[in-house]
Structures are given as structure tokens and as C-alpha cells.
Amino acid sequence: MTQQNEPAKKQGLVCPECKFLIELSITKLLSIEDVFCPGCGLVLTIDRAASRDSMEALNNLNVAIENFNMVKNKYSK
Numbered sequence: 001m002t003q004q005n006e007p008a009k010k011q012g013l014v015c016p017e018c019k020f021l022i023e024l025s026i027t028k029l030l031s032i033e034d035v036f037c038p039g040c041g042l043v044l045t046i047d048r049a050a051s052r053d054s055m056e057a058l059n060n061l062n063v064a065i066e067n068f069n070m071v072k073n074k075y076s077k
């Protein structure tokens with residue numbers, strides 16, 4: 001039997017602003033549109049229209065990271 005368990009590697013996005021690791025599973029990533037960085041308030045928005053194909057074929061979180069648009073909304077409404 002082969003263990004499918006991956007080593008304890010945290011999945012997530014490293015915030016380009018403050019290097020905070022925003023923990024995020026691929027499942028979660030596919031189900032949400034925006035990722036909010038608790039570290040600095042940066043909002044990352046997934047461009048679903050442009051990246052649908054790659055999102056569907058997603059098997060590496062890094063692919064999704066490349067499809068992120070950075071939106072500098074500081075959540076200060």
C-alpha cells in the first residue's frame with residue numbers, strides 16, 4: 001500500500017507584500033474568489049475568466065498563484 005499522505009507541507013499563498021503564509025488548500029482556492037491576507041490586508045483576486053482552463057487542470061497550487069491578480073485593497077471601507 002502506498003501512503004498518499006504528503007509530508008507536513010503547508011499549502012498556501014505567500015503574500016507578496018508581507019511574506020505572510022496565507023494557508024489555503026486547493027479546494028478552498030477553487031471555491032473562493034478573493035484571498036485576504038491577514039498579515040497586511042492585501043486582497044488577492046482570482047481571475048477566473050482568464051484562468052478557467054488552468055484552474056480546472058489545477059494540480060499544483062503554484063499554477064493558481066500565477067493566476068492571481070494582486071489587488072491592493074486595504075480593506076478600509
Ligand SMILES: [Zn+2]
Nearest residue numbers: 015018037040
Ligand atoms: Zn500580506
